[in-house]
Amino acid sequence: MAGLDCSHVTIYFPLYHGSARSLKRAVFSTVSGRVAADTRNRVVVQALRDIDFSLSSGDRLGLIGGNGAGKTTLLRTLAGIYEPQFGQVRVQGSLNALLDPNLGMNPDLTGRENIALRGLYNGLSKPAIRRLEEDVANFAELAEFLDLPVRVYSSGMVVRLGFALATAIRPQVLLMDEWFLAGDANFMEKARARLEDMVRGAEILVLSTHVTSVVLDWCTRVIWLEEGRVRADGPAETVLSAYLGHPVAREVPVPAEP
Numbered sequence: 001m002a003g004l005d006c007s008h009v010t011i012y013f014p015l016y017h018g019s020a021r022s023l024k025r026a027v028f029s030t031v032s033g034r035v036a037a038d039t040r041n042r043v044v045v046q047a048l049r050d051i052d053f054s055l056s057s058g059d060r061l062g063l064i065g066g067n068g069a070g071k072t073t074l075l076r077t078l079a080g081i082y083e084p085q086f087g088q089v090r091v092q093g094s095l096n097a098l099l100d101p102n103l104g105m106n107p108d109l110t111g112r113e114n115i116a117l118r119g120l121y122n123g124l125s126k127p128a129i130r131r132l133e134e135d136v137a138n139f140a141e142l143a144e145f146l147d148l149p150v151r152v153y154s155s156g157m158v159v160r161l162g163f164a165l166a167t168a169i170r171p172q173v174l175l176m177d178e179w180f181l182a183g184d185a186n187f188m189e190k191a192r193a194r195l196e197d198m199v200r201g202a203e204i205l206v207l208s209t210h211v212t213s214v215v216l217d218w219c220t221r222v223i224w225l226e227e228g229r230v231r232a233d234g235p236a237e238t239v240l241s242a243y244l245g246h247p248v249a250r251e252v253p254v255p256a257e258p
């Protein structure tokens with residue numbers, strides 16, 4: 001059984017440049033209330049403040065909020081990329097974070113070598129790596145480019161390879177940033193089917209997005225972040241309606257005529 005516990009998590013980023021006082025004055029107007037001094041009198045931006053929630057098998061959480069609300073920082077903290085200054089994150093079960101398409105990709109290696117490396121990193125056996133290679137190569141439509149270094153790929157090819165690799169390993173806990181839902185229309189149709197499959201297979205989903213329909217399709221619970229704090233936490237429709245300022249409802253399929 002998978003589980004995720006985010007217990008009273010606080011994250012701040014020290015700002016190292018310039019004199020603390022003038023910097024504090026300069027940034028105060030833009031991120032009012034979130035710039036503070038830490039115990040060593042350094043100027044810090046408070047990205048997350050006392051975030052507290054738990055998820056268990058079957059939970060599908062959407063993170064919403066305006067620019068700079070803390071969504072990406074929270075996903076990165078759940079993924080273990082950032083270490084909270086206060087509080088802690090505990091994850092039970094395998095985790096995959098779809099946060100950055102190029103993460104872990106080496107441009108000097110060929111597509112095939114990158115796939116093999118990813119397989120080794122995930123502890124796959126040789127036959128499993130061969131299956132991974134086939135799956136990724138088919139999905140990314142790389143053909144003969146598979147044996148050329150990634151740096152000679154077009155940007156579209158790099159995106160396809162990054163996406164295929166990132167979505168090849170099926171986790172119990174899936175973290176996803178909304179860039180995964182962006183891309184050219186042709187590719188997205190294929191990509192979305194693969195993503196939906198992955199989302200269905202995961203026991204726990206945490207998704208950050210600005211797209212209302214995606215939240216309604218995929219999430220059962222929503223946390224609305226504002227200035228690094230939880231502004232609301234509850235059923236997807238309720239929190240989304242409050243955030244948007246008008247009621248939203250899931251589309252109920254119309255029953256077929258008898």
Ligand SMILES: Nc1ncnc2c1ncn2[C@@H]1O[C@H](COP(=O)(O)OP(=O)(O)OP(=O)(O)O)[C@@H](O)[C@H]1O
Pocket residue numbers: 013014031034045046047065066067068069070071072073074
């Ligand atoms: N590495 C960093 N150094 C300093 N401040 C940071 C850093 N990363 C994020 N922040 C600050 O933390 C706050 C939260 O940022 P975050 O990127 O998590 O927001 P977000 O909700 O994902 O925004 P968006 O929707 O615009 O992507 C912002 O005020 C941002 O400026």
